[in-house]
Every structure is written in structure tokens, then in C-alpha cells.
Amino acid sequence: MLVSDFVATSGRVAALSRRVEKIAALAAILRRLSPAEVQIGVDWLAGRLRQGRLGLGPGVVAEARRASPSVAQPALTLGDADAVFTEIARASGPGAAGARRAALGGLFARATDRERDFFARLLAGELRQERIEPVMIDAVARAARVPPTSLRRAVMLAGDAAEVAKAALLEGALGLQRFSLQLLRPVQPMLAQSADDVATALSELRAMALEWKLDGVRVQAHKAGDEVRVFSRGLGPVTKAVPEIVEIVRALPVRSVVLDGEALTFRAEGPPHPFQVTMRRFGRAHDAAALRAELPLRALFFDVLHLDGEDLLDRPGSERTAALRQVLDRSLRVPRIELPTAAEAEAFFADALARGHEGVIAKSLAAPYEAGRRRGSWLKVKRARTLDLVVLAAEWGTGRRRGLLSNLHLGARDPSAGGFVLLGKTFKGMSDEVLAWQTQRLLELEIGRDAGTVYVRPEIVVEVAFEDVQASPRYPGGVVLRSARVRRYRPDKAVEGVSTMVEVRAIHAGALAREAAEKGQAEGGGEELEEDG
């Protein structure tokens, strides 16, 4: 198939708004692909390249556009372009950037304008915007004449829609049977929705358990015989970065197992390191041995998806936990209580925070492992802190926020210096209405601007929610807010009432956490609330 035909048809699909029409149109394209083109086409339709990310940013693409004129007569096939992408993906070492530029330039020299636009968006990942994946699944099911439900399940287990689509299109329903959970191949992890507080979580789930929410990196560990592989939340391979986890899982007295958990590092005194410290262990190819001694990584697991030949995905949460207890020692499991009373739940939450963790996750005892979905059967509850901060500047938004001042620069008062200290930025929490209002209001207060940023007189106060204060090498005060978002504007509040750096540093020092711990100690006499109901 010619790229130009493909682009034209997929463009028509994107323009359709009705789901059923999209499905029919996509199915029509899929039927026209030759067996060799199926995987290429399915990936492109989903906005991906089967070669993965190519490391070509918008600058390189723009350069390729300028380097040569486009052609008028389309001649490129899917296979031609795919071969170039493979060549680009293979380039490495010194001079690789030049080779990639040359290869892309060669491709663009043979492409029409529309094809260039398509490639540019494909390389930038922009084609993913079209919410194509769920539609694609239905389209593939239709083109391959297999039931959509069995296709959806296969995609969930394979974690790779293109491969499943290829199997369905070329082999039909029989091809789909391969995609039961496969050892050493990652499954989309189950995700949690947010809940405001523990009481809400309790009322939304009937029979439930609570677990600590740890601030680390999600890991899915597979063991098949002596072979162990570990994957991240995005299904990336992280086996090399986590040797101590590999050793522990390999030594488990089971033939095969798939575990879901969180990996993090701890300080000598007990509490966990901040997330950014744990992240040092997750460089892609670095030598973990050197870091291992000074920054040992621990995994705490909370779920088991497969055990000795049996898939447990569809079993209720309580059964999976029972299986987990069979396999893992307590020190390898995330602390958990089942069927807590309201008071027990609150105490468990407070204890988790006092120990330096993010909060808790409430889990239905009945729910299966819903891979890849963010559903109500897992609810995370975290502590939200707030400060009143002043707006120092704002950046122009992009996309649907073009023409609006979107990203706010937030400052705290610094009484000692007599000014304001930049504490972070946020674009979260504003409705379209607020966005329009703040654009107008901030422009009234403008005192200068540079590329993309409008600086304003520090007069507007905004209540900001955030997760924590973390150390920052970049920010002037040495600290930055993590996950800041606007709660509401405070027109009633004058700048003199803005939170001070003294408060901010107190939070950063963990003073509040220590207070809470001491309080908890005094009230509950709480020793080792380590788990098990």
C-alpha cells in the first residue's frame, strides 16, 4: 500500500466523529493491508512506530523539511518508510545524530507534503491524540471477524495492541488464544482512582483492605524457572537496574510467579528516601552494582497475578492476597489491614504518613485484577497540603490553551529578603472560565515579558494544593512544590497574607511528619502496626 493512500484514508477516519463510522473505516483500511504491512499499519494507526521512539525531536523534523522540496507524485510504500525508520533506530554511537538526520532527510526528499505532515506527527507522537486505541480494537475485531471482548482481553495481556491485531488479522480467533498471561511478558498494571479521604474510600468500597501507598517505582516481576524479568509501569524493562529484586524473586520457592509491587530506597534511620532519590537507581543502562551499596533498593509487593502455572488475574483480591502470603515473607509485602473499622482505617492512614509514606490505597476484597484500567475498585488516598501563594508570572498555553495564560509561577513570601521566592509552577485546577479570567487579570498586572512568559506585579493570591515540598537544585529557594495545583483564587487575601518561606521550609524538614509521629505515639502507644488482619 502507498503511504499516500494510507495517509488519506487515515485522515478521513480522523475526521469522522462517530465511533461506529470510525470503526468501519478503519476496518476497511486494515483489510487492504498485505500481511507484511499489517504490523506497520496497525502501529501507525495507533500513532506509534514499531521501532519505538526514534529520538528525533521537532527540530530535526523541521530541518528535514527545509532540506529538500517535497515531491508531487506519491510513490512511497509503507515498507519503504518502515525500512528508513528501522535504519534510524539502529544508528548509534558518534555521528549517529548526523546519520539519523540524513536518513530522515532521504525519506522526506521522496515524500509529498501530506506524507511529511503525517510522518512529523507520527514522530512527535501526536497521532496518539485521536483516542484511537479503543476504536482500533473494535475495528480490528470487525476486520478479523473475532469477538471484540476476546480481542480486548488479548491486548490487555499482551500489552501490545499491534501484535495482537496482527495475530487476529492473520490468524483469526485461533491466533488470539496465544495471549493468555505469558511469563516474562509484562501485563498492563492495574491503576487506582483518587479519593479525597479515608472515610470516602470506606463508604465507596464495601468489603475492603487498606495498604500503604509507597512513593517509589511500580515494578512487575516475572519468574519462570531461573529466569527473572522486571518491568516498570510503562512496561519498560528495568531488570538490570534492580539486581537485588531479581535475586530475591529468583530465590522464591516457586517455579513461576508474577508479582506486582513498588520498589523504593530507604534511609538508614527507617523512613523512605524521596522519590527523586529512588529514581537514581532507574537509569536505563547504568551499572547498578556501583549504586547498589550506597542506595539499596527494596521491593514491597502487593499482588500476585500468576503462580505456578495458574493465572490469578480473575480471582478476587482477597484470594490473591492469600496467595501472596503463601509465597512471600512479611518483609517483602506491603503492610495491609483487612476490613478495618473507620477508626482503624484512620489510624492506619495516619501511621503510614507518620512513617513517611504517601498515604494508603483502599482495595476491594472482591475485585479481580483489572489490568490497564483505572477503576473504582482501587482508591488511593493521599494527604493534600495547601499554601496561599502569590502569582509572579504566567506562561502562554499551547494547544487548546493557545492565547491563554496558563502555567502560573508561584511565589512564597521571604520576610528576611523582603521579596518573593519562586516555589514552582502549575497549570492544574483551572476551569476554562478561570483560565479566561486569569489571562485578562494578569495582563492588567503585566510588568514585562520574554519568550512565552508574562511577568506581573505580585498582587494576586491563589490557594495552592500540593503533595510535598522537595529539594530542588534548580529553584532559587532550594525547594519546590511537588504536584502543585490551584484550589481557588483568594481575592479576599492581600499579599501580606501569603505563606512564608519559614512555613515552606518547616514542611520540607518533615517537622509536621515528626509531630504527627510523636502525637500518634503518645495517643495510640502505636508499636509496629505491621499488618495482617
Place this chain on the structure above:
DNA sequence: TTCCGACAGTGGGGTCGCAAT
């Protein structure tokens, strides 16, 4: 007809590795 779940869009913070400077 209204309600609700899923998801895209909009970027925030960080770390590493790699290539260019």
C-alpha cells in the same frame, strides 16, 4: 433524557544517558 466512566490534553517535578559544544 440525564448521568457517568474513560480518556485526551495540558504540562509540573525529577533522573539518567548521550551527543554536541
Place this chain on the structure above:
DNA sequence: ATTGCGACCCCACTATCGGAA
């Protein structure tokens, strides 16, 4: 050596649309 960029980790919130109720 330093700098800049891209790939990935973590993150929250709003708007919107199709399907469920």
C-alpha cells in the same frame, strides 16, 4: 567538563464524548 535534549519515572485536574441508566 558542561550543556541540552530525549526517554522515562512520578503526578493532578478539566473537558468531552459515547454509552449506560
